[in-house]
Amino acid sequence: MEALLELVEQLPALLAGARSALVRDWDSLTLDRALEWARYFQHLHDRFRTRPRLREVLGRRLRRAQLSPSLGFPHLGRCPQLLGLALLENRALPPTACRCLLRSLLQPSGAEAGPEPHSLALLARRKAASRLLALPSSPPLSPADMEPQLQAEAQLLLGRLREEGQEAESAGEAAGRPRWFSAVLEQLPTPRVFEVVAAALLGQGNGAERAGGGGLAGNSLDGNRASATGEECVAGPLLSWLVGNQERFSAFCLFLPGSLLASLAGHYSQLSRPYLDLLAGCGSHLLYDPLQGRWVKSCPDKAVLSWEELRERFTCLYQGSAVLRGQTQAALKLLKAHDGDFQVCGLSVWTDLLTEVEECLRKDYLPLT
């Protein structure tokens, strides 16, 4: 067993090496050996994935072998692809070794090549399919309808978080924020990362409802478990990352559309409070201009919402679930009360907001009665 664990420790080194200039010295024998290792790791994964204790031991050993642990037990299962593709991209690989790599990755050969060539052909086919199916899309019909690329990134993020959660569970540890979490999110440029996180949270929240929208990435055994622990270990890190940093949270809320945020706030109570607080903060920066007869920004600062935007946001919140609507209404009423409880417009931004939002919604309902 110890020998096995020592072997498993080699995985990060193997992958790192495959991506580095070290491959310059590889010949076809070394390459074959590397590929064999990869297959062996996959074999280990398949053997042990139904045995939680062994999984946990292997996983822990793997994490120990890394400075900033980002690889876990499930990566053993993906090893052949990780290694193969990394080597393919590595320009430092000499021609003889490369030829060997191409032969074993792509060409039909004996039984050991097994699923590998097929899955790479499938990859090429799917990539072409993604080009073909990328018809210019019609306007999105609901906040849940996100662009497929965004969704795919979100699904991979979710998948990884779920894997972490399962490993933590099998180790009997509490699910916390994984150490690789911030580093991963930093890979994406700022506006994009917000969209991905939002998509991930929405996807997790809608878990059971989505029919065939996307499965679980990786080799997770238990599929779409929207259980309490599942929710906690996946949504938890995402939410704490969002809410933990005030600047980030504010940027997040200002960047995304009101409908999407309302949807998120409806699913996650940890978001609704901070969001309402943020909106309250924005509202307090508005001043009434009697000459124009409307509310304007007191300082032309981008990090503040305009009157129209603020109203739109509150309207979206009202259109959410009953709980959310109640919460929003209570918040507005409280703000109105603290601001002097005026009934006349033009004196308190909260009075005006409350009036307009409720009026707007009443008008919407009229045609239906």
Add this chain to the structure above:
Amino acid sequence: MAEDTPVPKLNFEYWLNKAIEWGQATTLESQKDVCLHLPQLQEFLHEIYETLKHKDSVVAIQQFPLIGQLLGRLCWNPFVVGYDESQKTLMWCLCCLYSSEPQNPVELKANSWIRSLLCHLLSSSKWESNEAETSTFISTLGYTSADYYCHLVKNMVFSLVTELRGNQFNGLYIQGRVSASRVNAMSLFCLPLITLPDVTPLLETLLLYHGGASKEILSSQFLEAVNEAFLKKKISLPETAVFSLWLRHLPSLEKATLYLLDQLVSIQLNSLEEVACVIKDSLLPQAASHPAIFRIVNEIFKNALLETDGTPEVMTIIQVFTQLFLQAHQNENKQHKFPLKAYFPYHHQPLVTALLKRPFELPATHWSAHLKHISDILKALVEDTNVSSLADLFEIWFLVVRFGEWPDIAAEQLLKAAGEPDALLWLLAFYYCPQNENQQRTQTMVEAKAVYNHLMMLFNCTVLSVKALEAAVHSITDTEQCCNQHLLTHLLTNFLLFSSGGHTIAQEFIYHITETTDSSKEVCSLLTRTAYRINHNGEENERTVKLLNELLEKLTLKV
């Protein structure tokens, strides 16, 4: 062999020109053209690979100097890469061209170019500028492009399916907000992807999509390709989607029916159970519950019958098909089922009603009476009223052929049940010889009656000699009319199966008949039908069943 067969230079130039013309397939013209040529291109690529795989990369490039251009261009055409197995062959070819010991800068450059091309095909790597951020994100998570594209394609399919199915808004489905040209484009873009399992939900939705336009909005190339893939069992679609395909695209239905006939005629029909299985799998009997489909399938069967001069195999296939159709119709739970009579609108309704009754719906003792009833109606139709044309006569005859169980049972009942044989004989005479301008049918009837009488005399003899039957045999071999031959062979075979003394001489006699009259296929067909009927309908004594199976075994070996 592959080394010596040169890939025709002409072909190579042709495909290279095509590849240049198509570019990355951004215009509708080029897209349609690519789709048209995908299967041949795949074959051609395969031929190239077979030629390349035994060669050294240097030699290969010498033989095909422009191969780099061809492969390169094709790799950037998503229609080609997305199709069936073309991407595999493209990648194999690229592997063959990669040199393991490059001798000069040219070869080095070629190697580098091959790597780039493969990276383009396989990874969301840093090589593609618009995917740079995604790729680092994904690899930091510990996934590969394989995982990413797996999700991406599924999401795209889901999004398109949702768009087509409309959206539920306040309880209303708003369909038809997708323009016809967009749906048409979707169908064309899906064409290379038909055999990709991820795309099946989209195929289904497209096939079931009705936009309210009167013309067909799905591309006909697409419909054809889906049909092909379905027939070759490369994809599996739900029944409703297949029926929709056939209803919207007549050539596909025709192709499916002809394909079924081909299949059945070419495989050895050992038992009707196998035939029934193949027919059921084709989904045509189930589809035929749509009267339009029923009509067309029958037309095709009719033509097949005419073209093959009424061979027993085709007649049997039609019979089994009709039985399966009736079964499927009965099992259907739809509220608005068409009554069975609606499928035979141009026929004499009492005759239809009589024929539609399945044997198992009546106790065996009533069969003779029912057959007499059928015979009487037929006779009245054919002889007394003015059956104006040959075509009308054919239609009536074809109707009876479809319910061929009854004539078969008539031949049995003649020998087994007591009672007036005339009506049953007439029915059989009509079945085998519908025309009567030159009194052929009348003649047949006369001869058949004579043989019948002769056989009935011998029916209860427990000991029979071959000689005793010789007289009957002579009349079969002597007769000039082949329809007589068929009828008499039928009677004789049944006699051997069901009479007390027949089984002792059955083997020898059947051998004799089939040798002298070259009718082994026919007898085989008859025996197969009888076996099927016994298995499903009747009780029969063990001796007969055993004999039947023995005869079948012997005959199928010969045929």
